[in-house]
Amino acid sequence: MSAYAEWESGIENRNRHVLKQLLGSERVGKILAVxxxxxxxxxxxxxxxxxRLAKPAGEVVFKSFFSRAVKISKKLTVYSSVWxxxxxKKFYDELGRLLVKLKFGQFIIWSYYPLTVDYFWRLNRLGQKPVLKVFDAVDNWSEHPAYLKFKKKLLNNYQRIDAEADVIFAVNGELKNLFSHQEKFFLVPNGADLAHYQKEYTIINRDIGEIxxxxxxxxxxxxxxxxxxxxSFLAQNNQEKSFVLVGPVWQxxxxxxxxxxxxVYFLGRKSYDEVPMYLKQFAACIIPHQIDAFTKSNDPMKIYEYLACGKAVVSTQGTDLEDLKPFVYSSGDWQQFNQHLNDALKEDSDLLREQRLAAIQNHSWQKRxxxxxxxxxxxLNKIPNPNI
Incomplete structure (x- = not known):
């Protein structure tokens, strides 16, 4: 969903967090991140x-006119290509040669990207047969506004994933409707990096400190x-409150x-390291998302990150997780959302903050x-001699 360079610039998403956990696991020998x-x-x-042209973040172990592979650490190599x-065909030929060069024997394919599923058969033809094929469904891309022109292709690809993948993880139960092989489907919601969001800050940035x-x-x-x-409705009906939006504006x-x-204050994009400091200045956190076919397939990481800071959460989207439901005020109705916001501020207490922090302990990326x-x-235990 993002390039490694974007992760390094501060963008964090589910696959980035999963990769971090895999790199820290003794069960993982090495990873080629495409x-x-x-x-x-x-x-x-x-x-x-x-x-391809930018300064590499490590040792270049493979290079062609359209591609480059960079060894970031002993475990991680990142392969980028425009092929x-x-x-x-040329992309998979090159990828196959790279797998041989890096001495990948039997391996697991782990994909987040439904716009291509060619790896199900192209790597097999090259003799690079994965021992297990994992797909992690993060939202329903066929309903994403940015990918509507690829809707037919995406729906066909989800059918191919349904047929070919050995394991399908998903962030939201709604995604189960995309797949018929329910025995492959496993709900694994998003989570939070608890240590990151529970850091203490002695210095507050001026842009929010003066609000x-x-x-x-x-x-x-x-x-x-x-x-x-x-x-806009919330801001006009709560003029004694400040509404702060932290993040880039794409619209x-x-x-x-x-x-x-x-x-209403737009503070722009902040680095991942800065975000907890901003969250700690909030009296309450909101998720004012529109409810449609796409957002119904989401599992906002914000819920977990807000709760990891002990904050009250008011959202148009609730959570299916029973232990977190008491801590998320949920409503798609504007008037009720506004009432929930004021209730959240009025009801907040040290005890509630402690309860939120206790509840979120079961929702770390490590546990996911x-x-x-x-x-x-x-x-893998059902496969003879998987030798990963």
């Missing part, structure tokens, strides 16, 4: 500029799913809609990946 495959020429140019947009409390905050990319009309119309509101490994090892 960067986000370009599905448009614009993305291919970006990959070439940022991943997928030019020739799938009048109470601060109602949102952290994330301001894009299609963000309900600007709801935020210019959203900024324009909210620009005239004196109690441990669950994934349980499933994978059960599958």
């Amino acid at each position: 960067d986000y495959l370009p599905h448009t020429f614009k993305r291919a140019l970006r990959v070439y500029r940022e991943d 997928p947009k030019i020739s799938a 009048k409390p109470p601060i109602i905050g949102y952290v994330g990319t301001i894009q299609e799913r963000f309900d600007a009309d709801l935020l 210019k119309a959203i900024r324009e809609k909210l620009a005239g509101l004196a109690n 990946v441990e669950r994934m490994w349980e499933v994978i090892e059960q599958k």
Whole structure:
């Protein structure tokens, strides 16, 4: 879902957190991370500029005109290529040679990317047969506004994944509807890096330190799913509160809609290291997302990260996790959302904060990946001499 260079620049998402856990596991010998495959020429140019031409983050162990593999650590090598947009055959031929060069014998394929499923058969033809094929379904891409022109392809690919994958993880129970082989389906929601979000800060950045409390905050990319009309309603009906949006604005119309509101503040993108400091300044955290076919398939990481800071959460999307439901005020109705926001501020207490922090302990990325490994090892135990 993101390139390694984007992760290094501070972008964090599910596959980044899973990768971190895998790299720290003694059960994993080595990983070849294949960067986000370009599905448009614009993305291919970006990959070439940022991943092929840029200064490498480690030792270059393979290089061609369109590709590069960089050894980041003893365990991790990152392969970036624009071949997928030019020739799938050449891409998989090159990937196969790289697997041989790096001495991958039997291996597990672990994919997050539903825009291509060619690896199910192309690597087999090259003699690079994976011993297990894992797909991690993060949202329903066929309903994502940015991928609607690929909807038919994505739906066909989900059917192929359903037929070919040995294990299908998913962030949300709604995603089960994409797959018919329910015995392969395992719900593994998102989580939080608890140690990261529970750090203490002695210095507060001026951009938020000078904003009048109470601060109602949102952290994330301001894009299609963000309900600007709801935020406008909340701001106008709570003029004594400050509404702070931390994250890049991808939809210019959203900024324009909210620009005239004196109690709405856009603070822009912040690094992953800075985000907990901002969260700790919030009196309550909100997730004002629109409810549609795409967002119904989401499992916002924000819920876990907000709770990892001990904060009250008010959201248009609830959670299916029973132990977290008491700590998430959920409503798709504007008036009720506004009432929940005021209730959250009024009801907040040291005891509630302690209860939120206690509840989130069971939802760390470490526990999520441990669950994934349980499933994978059960599958591997049924394979004669898997020798991973």
